[in-house]
Amino acid sequence: MKKYSIIILGFVSILCIVFFSFRDKPVESFLNSLSETQKAKALLDFNHEAKTEWHFFPGTMYEREGLVFSDLSEDQREKLFALLQSYLSKSGLEKTKAIMGLEAVLREFSGDSVLRNPENYHLAFYGDPLNDDVWAWSFEGHHVSLNYTIAGDKVTATPRFFGSNPARIPSGPREGERVLKEEEDLGFALINSMSEEQLEKAIFREESYREIVTINKSVVDPLDPVGLSFEELNSKQQDALIKIIDLYLSALPNKLNQERRKVIQDEGFDHIHFGWVGAKELGSAHYYRVQGLSFLIEFDNSQNGANHVHTVWRDFEGDFGRDILVEHYLNSPHHVVQ
Structure with missing residues (x-):
């Protein structure tokens, strides 16, 4: 049995070496x-x-x-x-x-x-x-x-930021192209699926921001929860909100994507809020926010006649690796204080 354990450990070590080398x-x-x-x-x-x-x-x-x-x-x-x-x-x-x-x-x-x-x-x-x-x-x-x-x-x-100016190319060989089309259209689909009662709470401000609220801050704390909580959405709307989150995570390779997705799932979707500002159709300024316990998504399209998109994903504890650095220094043998 000991012989097989050694073989298995050796095989795992080789896999780890191969993975990290790759x-x-x-x-x-x-x-x-x-x-x-x-x-x-x-x-x-x-x-x-x-x-x-x-x-x-x-x-x-x-x-x-x-x-x-x-x-x-x-x-x-x-x-x-x-x-x-x-x-x-x-x-x-x-x-x-x-x-x-x-x-x-x-x-x-x-x-x-x-x-x-x-x-x-x-x-x-x-x-x-x-x-x-x-x-x-x-x-x-x-x-x-x-x-x-x-x-x-x-x-x-x-932090992970993607923007698009123009949000929709108005003319030329690439006319009509929208680099961040899905991020915008999924937001529209969710807000336009809501009842009047839901809209009264989801739209937490009438006039759109001129920029993402967190701008380029190095450290971001949770914003005030605004809009509707996950529990206040029907099942189709809940699926639509999860689809938005998954879209932003889809920029990551599969391993990182799944690891971050699992953390959000373990925290509980019920802690997530979706809030909207401004117009509910293309052509006029609009903004939305998705906030959970550990993360924030912001989408803004208000500049240049609502043809200039900014999007960002922030992790309250994990931006610039603050969380994994703390864990690493606490647990790594050569950093542990005896």
Whole structure:
């Protein structure tokens, strides 16, 4: 029996090595493709202040640390997208690329090639991904902010921001394209399924916000519960609300998606609230919020004549990996105080 136990433990160890080697391979491949000058820009101290500073403004409006996308060769760009793919789902990567591509659309409309630059996105690593047990990384520029923290075998992926300007491309070869179509349409479907009695409570403010309420704060506390609780929705509406949550989680690779989904399910859907502000149809400003015990989703489309979307997922304890870092430092043998 002891012999079989040793064999099983050995097999599990091999699987773990294979898993973590696979996980780190895109990181290693990308980092090894960089010159020493590029590495000096890309690799920052784990406690660098920029790690918890983020924004969705264009690169010329908000100074960022790290390596800029425009300085990468074609091969390095392919390796970067492979790295992003290992931390995003297929749809999450497609959404990221599509949002970056909207900068070219804005450049065509405005003629401003400085402000509207699809290559002005920054990548930064905090700590040494190839040697450190704890590290972080981010990819950010106009309307994209992806922030990951890794502590041992645990990963967090918030704050996570996606935006779209224009929300609907009004003309040109891509006329009618809506990068964040599902996020908007699922919200409309839910609010427009409600009775007059439900609407009186769900719509907690008449005039829409001009921006997501939490903006780009490094730390977000739970907002006041507004709108309808999960219990106040009928079964079809409850399914619709869960579908919204699952859509935002679908940007993550399956393992991270399922882990985060299970936490929400274990907390209980009854703690989730859905609130709406503004118009209930396209063309006028509107906003919605989904809040649970541990997370917040915000959707806003009010700027540029209600043709400019901002969305964000925040974790109250897990943004920038605060929860897994605390757990890691408490439980890791080389951090435990004897």
